[in-house]
Amino acid sequence: MSSKRSQSADLAQAGLAARRVAVDILESVTDRGRRLEDVLESALNAGAASALIAKDRALVRAIVGTALRRKGQITDALGRLMKSRPPAKAHRLDHILAVGAAQILFMDVPDHAAVSLAVTQAVAEPRLRPFKNLVNGVLRNLGRQRDAILSGQDAERLNTPDWLWQRWEKAYGPENARRFAAMHALEPSLDITVRSDPGGWAERLGAAVLPTGSLRLIPSGPIDRLDGFAEGAWWVQDAAAALPARLLGDIAGKRVADLCAAPGGKTAQLAAAGANVTAVDISAARLKRVEENLARLGLGAEIVAADLTDWTPEAPFDAILLDAPCSATGTVRRHPDLPWRRSGTEIESLAALQAEMLRQALSWLKPGGEIVYCTCSLEPEEGEAQVARALQEMPGLERRPIEAGEIGGLADLVTADGDLRTLPCHLSSAEARLSGLDGFFAARLRRP
Template sequence: MPSPAKPRSSTGRRPADPPGTAPRRAALRVLDAVLRRGEPLEAALPNATRGLEGADRGLAHAIAAETLRRLPDLDALIDSATRQRLPDDAKARMALRVALVQTLALGTPPHAAIATVLPLVDGGPRKLVHGVFGALNRGGAELPEQTSLPPEIAERWGSYWGESVVNAAASAIAAPPPLDLTLAKADGLAPEGTSLAPDHRRIVEAAPVATLAGYDEGAWWVQDVAASLPARLLGAGEGQVLDLCAAPGGKTMQLAAAGWNVTALEIAPSRAARLHENLARTGLPAQVVIADALDWAPAEPLDAILLDAPCSATGIFRRHPDVLYRAHPGIIAEMAALQARLLDRAAAWVRPGGRLVYATCSLEPAEGEEQLARFLTAHPEYAVSPPSPGELPTGIAANEAGYVRTLPGTLADVGGCDGFFIVRLVRASA
């Protein structure tokens, strides 16, 4: 183990950072943005990694994401080697998280991990960081086989879903999930993989997305199999369908490929631009409208509406572990209130006999089961329409109330899926 480098040279100048420090410094900025300021990881990355090339940018992302996956376990190791508990946002704790995750989860040699992390605490407790890291390394520290969830998440989900779901979630977050693709055509060009549903392909060990067969041809798009279920419940159609909160466009493209005349509504111009890009790559038609659904309204009643509503996104924690540290009860309540407003508006736009699909990528009942109960009380003209045989992939089923709830552990034997709540509602005929 190298001795701690001095923060200043004899000339008073700060010594040059060792090679490889820049992506570690960027990872630290990402973690600070997520854990201290509550920013989404993907939103924090561009600023944090500005100036880095592709490989270094990818390393910064990997370090930050893996730290968030294993944060409770990393902190437990740190706490076991310090006399007094370091504050959660202490520079020393943040630096130790970055150093330890590299050696214990990413395969970085200890000397390289500590040499590139010590500059991150320049002007801070370098000796403490070096000493704690060295003690843990010499003691053969390891991360537990079973990943730990943040205690407040484990308690909340345990109260909703039981200990088995908490354990399944802890297993699911241990590694990035497989890559799911939705095919524009059943016989379209696509990489080799397994199929869990019609027009679906799952790839366990994938190359970069843009290099996969069929990408340039627009033959498919990336979409978790659970995220494909809301559009599957609308099936094929030739009528008018509205995709509310549409970006990045996976469900819009599903509906267009199924023959619907699609209007895609999106409030954010930047996200609408991504939607346009995906439509252009796949060659699928849709009218994109940039507007706030709380102010906008369609010119005439619609045959169907798909509302994949803004939510806490706790169901996509496998790909976005940062949500576990951002989706506190206040955010969940705020998102549930917004969903209620969107549902109430959308309910008035569906023609008699038409369908409304409501979905969230959330594991919180306030953004699913409780929202449905409120809606049915407020809108007795609507009733749940359970999925028909063959509409859902094998291993996913609606419950007795007719809605679909995917949880950690769903499809676990084939790689799992995101957590979703999905219900299809039908408006009574006039």
């Protein structure tokens, strides 16, 4: 009996630790504006959290992801059950309630466990202790009223901040804005780019081969433990992000620049295609990861840490891939924190930076050389408008239209102007989690 009690206590303690880490992460992201990808691993490897087993670490990721993807619904649901918000000094209560609500509304976690652990967290913090009954009452009521609340919500609209929804309605129409939001509510699949033999690796990994050549699967367990990772047979890369590098065509033996190269998926593609690659990025820390990935893959590239606005290559390039810094609104599927950390006010300054970078990059091309300009943004100012401006500014610069055959025959990804425009709702599948793409724009330009 004592052994069973001890085991039960250990499980409860691990469950509490997982919820505490989830609360800490949400606080860092939503209150301090830190990026989820920067916070997640450091939080899981610090203090008591470092002792969590793989199952509990996965639970932390699931809770945080759900709380952010469904943030609007959770806020609305809790607001219906609370007469007033807690005082500012008890701001962590918002995150404790959000963690509890995410489990009760959207996860396969017993309601009583979610409620009990949330109350325990409140009791453990002196400032929050007076609100333990509030936590208990609100979350219990949430469990009782779950179905009624969810059926009365406009999920897509609630889970998309106003600034983003209004932009997407204007650029793509209300129906597409709703389709984007529906995809963002789902945890995305894992896409990988293989060095060779996609069919063979698809069979080994239980993956599907997409029309574009990427492999897609729903992983179980850590990515670095999947077959082929250690031997460098493949790397993680969204299927949309893998398309721009392919638009440069046969680059074997050519001198090619990958500008704004981190995290390095495109650098790996270019190197694997036989190019002599110069990978440039402003972040030395992120370039360190690029080097590590290239080493694992057995690929090489010249690595340069530099600000593109204050850098000049020693000689012009045959081809350039410029993945310009952007608002990254096309990556919400994989970065659910992004809409809540931004307001859209940065897009104007980013567009000015993109224009400067594209102007500079075009000057680094040999005559007749080609550049693929791309951004992982859904905002026209960061895509179509940049190319229109460049074509107007540089006499003789011409667009080389993209053909559907270059991207797996997916004609709906090619715009009327011949550019690439992928949307979160593209590449639909019978299984929802195997659907979707990151939102990308890419255009291919040839210098006179």
